[in-house]
Amino acid sequence: MIALMYDGLELGTFYKENDKLKIKLHDNVETSWLPYIFELGLKNNTDMQVVFDEWIKDRVFPKNRMGSKKLLHELGLKKYNQHKIAEITRCSAMSDPYWVVYDENDTYAKNTIRGQAGFEEYPYNSLDIKNEEAYKWRIQ
Numbered sequence: 001m002i003a004l005m006y007d008g009l010e011l012g013t014f015y016k017e018n019d020k021l022k023i024k025l026h027d028n029v030e031t032s033w034l035p036y037i038f039e040l041g042l043k044n045n046t047d048m049q050v051v052f053d054e055w056i057k058d059r060v061f062p063k064n065r066m067g068s069k070k071l072l073h074e075l076g077l078k079k080y081n082q083h084k085i086a087e088i089t090r091c092s093a094m095s096d097p098y099w100v101v102y103d104e105n106d107t108y109a110k111n112t113i114r115g116q117a118g119f120e121e122y123p124y125n126s127l128d129i130k131n132e133e134a135y136k137w138r139i140q
Contacts, residue, residue, distance in 0.1 A: 003067075003101040006033055007126045008108040008135040010101070014048060021049035028134050033127060035098055060085040095127055107138045117133060 004023065011033060012025035023038065025031065031039050039057050041051035045123045061071055063080045072080060075088050092099040092112040108115040129135060 001101070001104060004034070004038070005097075005099045005101055005108070005112075005138065007097040007112075007114070008032075008137050008139040009125070009127065009129070009136055014052070018046040021052065023048050026136055028131075056082060056086040056091055059091040060089065101138065107140055109140050 004011045004014070009029075009066070010026060011029050012023045014021055014023050016022070031042055033079070035055060037051055037055050038048070040046070043050055046097075060082055062067060065071070068080065072078070075085060077084055077088075086100065087102050090099045090102065090106065090111045092114070094113045094117070099108075099116070101111075110116070125132060
């Protein structure tokens with residue numbers, strides 16, 4: 001199961017249908033909460049695999065980055081593989097709330113850079129959602 005997250009809030013899950021990757025948003029989740037590229041992909045009925053691949057390009061370090069061999073070693077990889085890097089890092093960045101769940105036990109606190117850093121200015125409910133019990137959360 002792969003899910004798209006906004007801090008601790010699970011926005012939706014990816015699934016295959018007719019050889020195309022799609023995303024099913026959870027109840028009460030608005031498309032405007034998605035990264036813009038996903039919002040456009042949904043609007044245009046684009047294969048989400050294309051959208052996902054483009055999105056992760058900006059969320060992992062480039063192959064030709066200075067020090068990339070050291071980074072690969074730190075991640076336990078022998079060669080550059082964009083999808084493996086995305087899976088290991090969970091596409092997590094300090095600069096925005098989006099990340100990806102690759103394992104059912106992934107949580108904001110354990111698997112994101114922001115969560116691991118303990119930044120209090122990024123509360124789990126950073127969208128200020130009312131009626132929190134109507135949503136799926138992955139906090140601790």
